[in-house]
Each structure stands twice: as structure tokens, then as C-alpha cells.
Amino acid sequence: MSDEIIVTGGKPLNGTVRIQGSKNAALPIMASALLSDGTSVLRGCPKIADVFLMEKILKALGAVTWWQDHDLYLDCSRADGTVIPEAFSGKMRSSVILLGAMLGRNKKASTGYPGGCVIGKRPVDLHIQVLRSFGAEIVENGSKITGSCGKLKGAEIFFPKSSVGATEQAVLAAALAEGRTILHGGAAEPEIRWLVRYLNGMGAQISFPEKNCICIDGVKSLHPGDGVIPPDRIVAGTYLMAAAATRGEIIIENPPIGEMDGILEVYRKMGGQYHIFGGKLIVNGKKTGLPLALLETEVYPGFPTDLQSPVMAVLATISGISRIREKIFEDRYKTAPWLNRMGARIEIKDGTAVIDGGFPLKGCTVEAQELRGGAALVIAALAADGTTRIRGCRFIERGYEHICEDLTALGGLLIKDRGAL
Numbered sequence: 001m002s003d004e005i006i007v008t009g010g011k012p013l014n015g016t017v018r019i020q021g022s023k024n025a026a027l028p029i030m031a032s033a034l035l036s037d038g039t040s041v042l043r044g045c046p047k048i049a050d051v052f053l054m055e056k057i058l059k060a061l062g063a064v065t066w067w068q069d070h071d072l073y074l075d076c077s078r079a080d081g082t083v084i085p086e087a088f089s090g091k092m093r094s095s096v097i098l099l100g101a102m103l104g105r106n107k108k109a110s111t112g113y114p115g116g117c118v119i120g121k122r123p124v125d126l127h128i129q130v131l132r133s134f135g136a137e138i139v140e141n142g143s144k145i146t147g148s149c150g151k152l153k154g155a156e157i158f159f160p161k162s163s164v165g166a167t168e169q170a171v172l173a174a175a176l177a178e179g180r181t182i183l184h185g186g187a188a189e190p191e192i193r194w195l196v197r198y199l200n201g202m203g204a205q206i207s208f209p210e211k212n213c214i215c216i217d218g219v220k221s222l223h224p225g226d227g228v229i230p231p232d233r234i235v236a237g238t239y240l241m242a243a244a245a246t247r248g249e250i251i252i253e254n255p256p257i258g259e260m261d262g263i264l265e266v267y268r269k270m271g272g273q274y275h276i277f278g279g280k281l282i283v284n285g286k287k288t289g290l291p292l293a294l295l296e297t298e299v300y301p302g303f304p305t306d307l308q309s310p311v312m313a314v315l316a317t318i319s320g321i322s323r324i325r326e327k328i329f330e331d332r333y334k335t336a337p338w339l340n341r342m343g344a345r346i347e348i349k350d351g352t353a354v355i356d357g358g359f360p361l362k363g364c365t366v367e368a369q370e371l372r373g374g375a376a377l378v379i380a381a382l383a384a385d386g387t388t389r390i391r392g393c394r395f396i397e398r399g400y401e402h403i404c405e406d407l408t409a410l411g412g413l414l415i416k417d418r419g420a421l
């Protein structure tokens with residue numbers, strides 16, 4: 001079966017776009033539904049492959065789920081399963097954060113190792129340390145992680161490095177644990193705050209007493225949650241980069257503007273212009289044209305690793321030498337050879353991408369090997385002359401609900417080709 005996006009490029013984007021709900025906010029909030037015996041609602045939830053997969057896992061654990069438009073209902077009254085099928089866990093990184101919630105609920109949990117984008121080693125040692133800190137016994141046996149516990153007990157945890165997933169794991173485990181948990185040096189990404197807001201809406205007692213510190217007073221029970229999933233800052237950033245690469249002018253109707261400082265700063269350094277009016281982000285990418293001496297990916301509020309490949313595609317359109325150093329995931333440069341096939345000149349030297357930009361990009365056949373790398377290929381294809389066939393559309397669909405429709409409405413021409421079924 002064909003699994004391609006066909007892009008006819010060469011035209012500046014122009015028009016207005018709305019941003020879907022955030023994948024990385026929705027997934028841990030779905031996990032939090034396991035902490036109550038009732039029906040939780042996620043409003044404005046994106047209909048993307050990873051959300052559908054998390055829904056399948058919750059169903060395998062006994063939840064009953066349904067959708068009303070973009071509102072996802074999760075009835076977890078009988079979600080007492082303790083085993084995540086390996087076929088599901090291996091397809092998604094976020095499957096691992098269910099362990100804390102499952103242990104909190106059912107005292108037992110087992111899963112295969114998590115999958116997700118292949119962008120580096122991505123170990124789970126911090127997740128396991130976190131769960132052990134709460135008193136859980138965790139055994140790793142070849143392909144499985146198995147946990148058991150009595151009542152989880154609150155703990156003081158010092159994270160040796162910032163990890164979004166391990167922080168979510170700790171917050172989910174602590175919500176129903178006995179006593180107080182204090183997390184030092186956990187991740188500060190906005191998705192953590194969205195999870196906390198949702199859990200507090202369920203009756204959890206979580207606060208941020210000072211910078212880099214989260215305090216969770218465990219409660220005996222939580223009621224079901226009901227909350228909105230925020231717009232996706234990475235999707236907003238992707239469309240911003242698409243406007244920059246094509247020197248287009250677009251309006252983003254509902255940007256999560258408070259979460260985009262690091263992204264907008266880099267866009268501005270490339271010569272891009274924008275202003276905010278009535279909560280909308282008005283983007284003028286016409287003057288994009290300045291190379292970046294060195295862009296480093298950072299934890300929040302710095303420039304996010306998830307937009308590293310999209311910005312690389314933009315830099316390929318800008319004359320001069322730019323450099324990108326990926327500091328979070330050591331193997332997140334897989335898109336560079338495909339961009340080179342389109343006419344870019346990118347070399348990876350000692351963990352740094354050196355982009356000699358401004359050479360014309362030409363449509364050809366390329367292959368997405370992971371989610372954001374795939375989005376970067378879409379951006380390059382929009383800026384290229386001619387037609388590009390991007391294989392591996394399924395990776396892009398893990399996180400983008402309607403990238404073809406959105407960018408076509410902005411004047412790009414994208415067609416999904418699934419071939420004969």
C-alpha cells in the first residue's frame with residue numbers, strides 16, 4: 001500500500017490556519033484518566049495516530065472510550081487491567097508513563113519497552129528510578145518492565161537530568177501516593193503544567209512552590225477530569241517554519257503564544273517578522289533570509305528539539321552557513337540526507353549540522369523516517385520547485401491531524417496518496 005504525501009511546491013504560503021490540540025499534552029492527560037473510577041473528558045483532543053494508540057491501550061486495560069467530535073470520553077471505571085500489550089507499547093514513547101498511573105491504581109503493571117520516534121537511545125532508567133523511589137518493585141526482564149507495589153509512598157526526587165516523560169511519570173504516581181512528594185529539577189515543558197492543571201481539576205493537590213520544584217500532596221482518591229487540550233506549540237512552530245521557508249504570509253488563529261518565545265526568537269533571528277493581534281499570530285516570512293551562526297536545541301523555554309528538523313529545512317533555503325547542534329537526542333539528524341537529495345548541502349560533523357544554504361531545492365522522492373523529520377520534508381517540499389513524493393506519511397500522522405488539508409488551505413498543494421487499498 002502506498003503511504004505518501006505528494007507536494008507541489010514553489011509558492012509562498014498565504015492564508016489563515018487553526019492549530020490542532022497538542023499531542024504531547026493529550027497523551028499524559030489520557031494516562032491521568034486511569035486515576036479515577038469514572039468518565040474523564042478531554043476537550044479539543046487531536047485525532048492523531050498516537051492518541052488513537054493510547055486509546056487502544058486504555059481499552060486493552062478495560063476502559064470504555066468514545067468521541068463526540070473532538071471531545072474524547074474515557075470511562076475508566078473498569079480499567080483494572082495490569083498488562084499493556086507489547087504490540088502497543090512498542091509503537092509509542094508515552095506508553096511507559098502509564099506505569100505510574102497503573103501502579104497507583106492497581107498495584108501491578110507490566111509493559112514492553114516503549115517505542116516512539118527513533119532519534120537517539122531514549123533509555124527508561126529515570127522512569128524506573130522514579131517508580132522505585134515511590135517504593136515500587138520494578139523488574140526488567142529482557143523485553144518487559146514489570147512493577148508491583150503496596151501503597152505508593154511519596155518521595156523526594158532529584159532528577160539528574162531534565163526528562164519530560166519521567167517528570168510526568170512521577171506526577172502521575174505521586175497524585176494518589178501516601179504523603180508528600182517533592183520533585184527537584186523535573187522538566188519545565190508546558191505539557192507538565194497542562195497535566196498538573198488537569199489533575200488538580202480532578203482533586204489532586206499539586207503546586208509549584210519555586211522554580212524547578214513541584215510539590216504533590218497525595219490524596220486518597222480523584223474524581224474524573226474534564227478539561228481542554230491546548231493548541232500544539234510544535235504544530236504552530238511547524239507552520240511558522242513552513243511560512244518562513246516559502247517566504248509566505250500566514251495568520252495562526254489560536255497560537256499558544258505564551259509557549260512560543262524560544263521558537264519566535266529563532267524565527268526572528270532568521271529575518272522573519274510577526275506581530276500579535278487579537279490573540280492571533282500574524283506571520284510575515286517574506287524577509288526570512290539570515291543564516292544562524294549556531295542554533296542549539298534546549299529544554300524549555302529554549303528552542304525545542306522537536307522543531308530542529310523543521311528549522312533545518314528553512315535554513316537550507318537561506319544563503320550562507322548555518323549550524324545546528326542537537327543537544328537532546330543525539331541521532332535526530334536523519335532528515336539531512338533526504339534534504340540533500342532535494343538539493344540542500346548539509347553535513348553532520350561532530351554532532352553538529354553544518355548547512356550551506358541557499359542552493360535551489362528540487363522535488364524528488366524522499367522518505368520520512370520519523371515524525372518531525374517528516375514535517376521538515378513537507379516544509380522543504382513546499383519551498384522546492386516541482387513535485388516531491390514523501391514516503392512514510394504514517395510517521396507524520398502520528399502527530400499532525402490534517403497537515404495536508406491545513407497547508408493546502410494555505411496555498412500549498414498536498415495530496416495524500418494511499419494507493420489502491
Ligand SMILES: CC(=O)N[C@H]1[C@@H](OP(=O)(O)OP(=O)(O)OC[C@H]2O[C@@H](n3ccc(=O)[nH]c3=O)[C@H](O)[C@@H]2O)O[C@H](CO)[C@@H](O)[C@@H]1O
Binds near residue numbers: 093121127128305
Ligand atoms: C510524548 C512526548 O511528550 N514526547 C516528548 C518528550 O519525550 P520524552 O519524554 O521521551 O523525552 P525526555 O524529556 O524524557 O528526554 C530528554 C533526554 O533525557 C534522556 N532520558 C530520558 C528518560 C530516561 O529515563 N533516561 C534518559 O536518559 C533522553 O534520552 C533524552 O536525551 O520530550 C522530548 C524532549 O522535549 C520531546 O522531544 C518529545 O516530543
Ligand SMILES: C=C(OP(=O)(O)O)C(=O)O
Binds near residue numbers: 116371
Ligand atoms: C519525539 C516526539 O514524539 P515521541 O516522544 O512520542 O516519540 C515528537 O513529538 O517529536
